[in-house]
Amino acid sequence: MPRPLAEQKVIQEEVKELESFVVEGMDLSGHWNRMFGQRVIWDYSHDNMEKVTDLPGGESLGWCYGCAKCTAVCPIDIVGDYSPRKIHRKTQLGIDLFKSDDLWLCTTCMNCLRVCPKEVNMIKIMPAVREQAVLEGDVPAELQKAFEDTAKNGNPLGQPQRKRAAWVSQSDVPVPIMRQHKQPVDVLWYVGSYPSYHPRGIDAALAAARIFHALGIDFGILGPEEKDDGDSFRLAGETGLFEMLAEDNIKALEKYEWNRLVVTGPHEYNAFKNEYPKFGFDRPVQHYTQFLVEHLDQLKPLLKHEVNRTVTFHDPCYLGRHNGEYDAPRELLRAIPGVKLVEMGRCKENGYCCGGGGGGMWLDSFTQNHTRMRLSERRVREAVEYNAEVLAVACPFEVSRFEDGAKSTGNDHLQVLDILEMLDQSMRG
Amino acid sequence: MKIVVAIKHVPSLADEVELNDEGTNLDFDAIDFALSEWDEQAIEQAVLVKEASGGSVTVVGVDIIEELEKVLHTALAKGADEVAKIVGDFEPPIESRTQAKMLAEAIGAMSPDLVLTGVQAVDDLDGQMGPMLAAMLDMPYVGVVVNVKAAGGTATITKEYPGGVTADFEVQLPLVVGVQAASQPPRYAPVSKIRQMAKTAVIAEIETDDDGAGGPTIRKMAQPVAAGHAEMIDGDSGEVAEKILAILRDKGLV
Ligand SMILES: Cc1cc2nc3c(=O)[nH]c(=O)nc-3n(C[C@H](O)[C@H](O)[C@H](O)COP(=O)(O)OP(=O)(O)OC[C@H]3O[C@@H](n4cnc5c(N)ncnc54)[C@H](O)[C@@H]3O)c2cc1C
Numbered sequence: 001m002p003r004p005l006a007e008q009k010v011i012q013e014e015v016k017e018l019e020s021f022v023v024e025g026m027d028l029s030g031h032w033n034r035m036f037g038q039r040v041i042w043d044y045s046h047d048n049m050e051k052v053t054d055l056p057g058g059e060s061l062g063w064c065y066g067c068a069k070c071t072a073v074c075p076i077d078i079v080g081d082y083s084p085r086k087i088h089r090k091t092q093l094g095i096d097l098f099k100s101d102d103l104w105l106c107t108t109c110m111n112c113l114r115v116c117p118k119e120v121n122m123i124k125i126m127p128a129v130r131e132q133a134v135l136e137g138d139v140p141a142e143l144q145k146a147f148e149d150t151a152k153n154g155n156p157l158g159q160p161q162r163k164r165a166a167w168v169s170q171s172d173v174p175v176p177i178m179r180q181h182k183q184p185v186d187v188l189w190y191v192g193s194y195p196s197y198h199p200r201g202i203d204a205a206l207a208a209a210r211i212f213h214a215l216g217i218d219f220g221i222l223g224p225e226e227k228d229d230g231d232s233f234r235l236a237g238e239t240g241l242f243e244m245l246a247e248d249n250i251k252a253l254e255k256y257e258w259n260r261l262v263v264t265g266p267h268e269y270n271a272f273k274n275e276y277p278k279f280g281f282d283r284p285v286q287h288y289t290q291f292l293v294e295h296l297d298q299l300k301p302l303l304k305h306e307v308n309r310t311v312t313f314h315d316p317c318y319l320g321r322h323n324g325e326y327d328a329p330r331e332l333l334r335a336i337p338g339v340k341l342v343e344m345g346r347c348k349e350n351g352y353c354c355g356g357g358g359g360g361m362w363l364d365s366f367t368q369n370h371t372r373m374r375l376s377e378r379r380v381r382e383a384v385e386y387n388a389e390v391l392a393v394a395c396p397f398e399v400s401r402f403e404d405g406a407k408s409t410g411n412d413h414l415q416v417l418d419i420l421e422m423l424d425q426s427m428r429g
Numbered sequence: 430m431k432i433v434v435a436i437k438h439v440p441s442l443a444d445e446v447e448l449n450d451e452g453t454n455l456d457f458d459a460i461d462f463a464l465s466e467w468d469e470q471a472i473e474q475a476v477l478v479k480e481a482s483g484g485s486v487t488v489v490g491v492d493i494i495e496e497l498e499k500v501l502h503t504a505l506a507k508g509a510d511e512v513a514k515i516v517g518d519f520e521p522p523i524e525s526r527t528q529a530k531m532l533a534e535a536i537g538a539m540s541p542d543l544v545l546t547g548v549q550a551v552d553d554l555d556g557q558m559g560p561m562l563a564a565m566l567d568m569p570y571v572g573v574v575v576n577v578k579a580a581g582g583t584a585t586i587t588k589e590y591p592g593g594v595t596a597d598f599e600v601q602l603p604l605v606v607g608v609q610a611a612s613q614p615p616r617y618a619p620v621s622k623i624r625q626m627a628k629t630a631v632i633a634e635i636e637t638d639d640d641g642a643g644g645p646t647i648r649k650m651a652q653p654v655a656a657g658h659a660e661m662i663d664g665d666s667g668e669v670a671e672k673i674l675a676i677l678r679d680k681g682l683v
């Protein structure tokens with residue numbers, strides 16, 4: 001286990017503390033860290049910085065020139081004490097990032113990279129260093145549990161692989177499973193782990209099935225042949241697990257004939273769009289918001305019932321900043337009659353992070369020890385500050401995170417709904 | 430110290446087990462195999478002994494369905510030094526006695542100081558693998574063990590009895606131990622490391638002429654029939670409470 005931050009402020013082994021210290025008759029005794037003169041940067045060993053910058057992917061930590069633009073936007077710094085600049089400085093002063101709790105706080109939200117003039121890239125630094133820590137067995141217990149569950153069952157919720165399509169039995173419209181369907185489909189819908197197993201995720205999956213059905217989409221799912229996309233495990237340093245899942249998913253997808261892939265979650269979208277092509281999978285993929293926006297003309301007449309609520313939208317980091325999609329979710333929300341859409345201060349390119357990315361989904365207690373409040377709680381408060389009645393989301397990680405956040409901050413009146421659920425509400429009344 | 434772990438590949442219970450058409454055994458084409466969970470404990474305990482007292486760990490098992498490699502790569506990723514699979518012209522099932530014979534032959538040739546194995550496995554729940562290995566290797570056996578320490582020529586073994594009672598034994602090496610649980614939960618082997626092992630590791634192959642057949646014949650195997658179901662009582666809490674009370678009265682319990 002990494003050492004707590006408090007123990008890491010100095011390189012303790014390198015400090016000798018004398019009982020008393022007298023120089024030329026003058027008693028200079030004091031606590032060992034009393035400063036008698038300035039230390040300059042070359043008094044510190046470069047070793048720990050070089051350990052990071054020598055790694056493929058870790059190079060850019062060395063490029064930081066301390067401008068602090070990142071600190072102003074890092075979502076962890078807003079509730080704690082964190083940013084690439086701070087990590088750069090600590091590493092310069094000799095702290096070992098490989099053993100530091102700091103290694104597990106970054107959610108890879110990418111807001112720092114957006115503003116950094118030096119292109120210090122945490123989306124590459126973090127997975128590179130974490131991979132080494134994982135190989136050494138230095139992983140927070142919560143996260144390791146998610147690794148183990150996913151390695152065993154193909155999902156981080158610890159549910160059986162064979163039950164991945166069990167939610168289908170709750171659906172009032174047919175949801176064809178490719179293995180039984182035995183014919184080509186237009187849309188292969190990759191459902192994802194949380195929509196397959198988590199009760200609130202299942203709500204979104206059921207809504208999606210009803211919408212696809214109402215639009216007359218010819219679709220199918222992989223069901224028990226589908227596994228977690230693994231992208232968050234890649235970012236959390238378990239590269240091997242990601243590769244294994246990618247290979248298994250690609251194998252399953254290639255067994256069937258389909259025209260395009262539609263995914264429920266932004267992390268899955270990122271995986272299929274940007275990472276799976278490295279494994280030879282190069283097929284078109286859309287996030288469900290992008291897919292449904294293309295069908296807006298058919299969808300609009302189905303949205304018969306007014307949803308008279310003030311709604312704000314939380315941009316998922318992996319749909320927005322990572323993949324540049326800000327409009328599709330908003331267009332869908334605007335298409336719902338009655339919805340009054342308000343924007344929060346931190347939106348679009350500067351959208352706040354829910355805390356779930358880069359492994360954060362499985363580091364809740366760990367991160368809580370280093371922050372004043374959860375990122376999800378900060379976000380919920382922001383939604384309330386803007387008088388929203390509904391916090392609309394488009395990522396399966398977020399519903400449970402924000403619902404918990406709404407309860408723990410005493411904002412139970414704030415409803416958290418996936419855009420799928422809102423469309424479904426408007427369709428059915 | 431030479432530590433050997435004897436492992437077993439057993440039907441995985443992560444999926445529904447399926448029976449063959451004759452209803453005489455599992456349908457081995459339709460089920461997956463996994464490492465017996467007690468063997469996972471035995472591997473952990475072996476690595477812990479090595480870490481404490483030095484030596485080397487060799488993991489060996491019968492490759493019943495030609496899929497033991499991943500299990501062995503995982504063992505290497507967890508800290509085993511060498512791995513071996515016993516190969517031959519056979520197919521599942523191979524009953525424990527036959528597997529014990531194959532393993533004893535292979536392990537005997539390794540001249541081990543300490544042999545660890547899971548105390549039982551889900552395939553037959555007999556718990557006989559360890560005692561049979563010990564008999565065939567002519568070594569003492571201690572089973573239902575929750576900690577092993579070894580130094581010099583002796584091992585200190587903690588055995589668990591019912592009711593939370595434990596006892597420490599001092600036993601001369603060499604010896605066979607049936608592990609119930611390692612003194613620490615089995616460590617996680619990162620898939621990254623397992624995959625590294627898969628690229629670089631050498632798995633020794635030990636050939637056997639044994640065809641794996643024989644043993645008792647199973648006449649009938651069937652899924653258990655549900656005896657009775659829980660009754661779910663509907664209604665608001667007041668109604669539910671009344672109905673429960675009526676049932677308890679009816680049964681003469683209150
Ligand atoms: C984060 C940070 C905090 C610091 N804090 C302190 C502090 O608290 N106290 C302290 O004493 N010092 C501090 N320093 C150091 C101090 O700022 C520098 O030592 C000082 O600014 C150096 O001044 P300079 O004029 O030599 O160079 P700079 O300030 O770097 O100016 C160089 C200028 O030349 C321009 N230039 C470069 N190449 C070319 C070219 N080819 N053609 C034309 N123009 C060019 C650059 O754009 C720049 O404007 C800090 C430095 C950093 C990065």
Ligand code: SF4
Pocket residue numbers: 073074075076077082083084105106107108109110111112113122123
């Ligand atoms: S990626 Fe996001 S969480 Fe990580 S350091 Fe940058 S701004 Fe902070």
Ligand code: SF4
Pocket residue numbers: 063064065066067068069070071084085088112115116117118119120
């Ligand atoms: S924005 Fe970039 S250069 Fe500036 S402090 Fe942050 S990491 Fe360093």
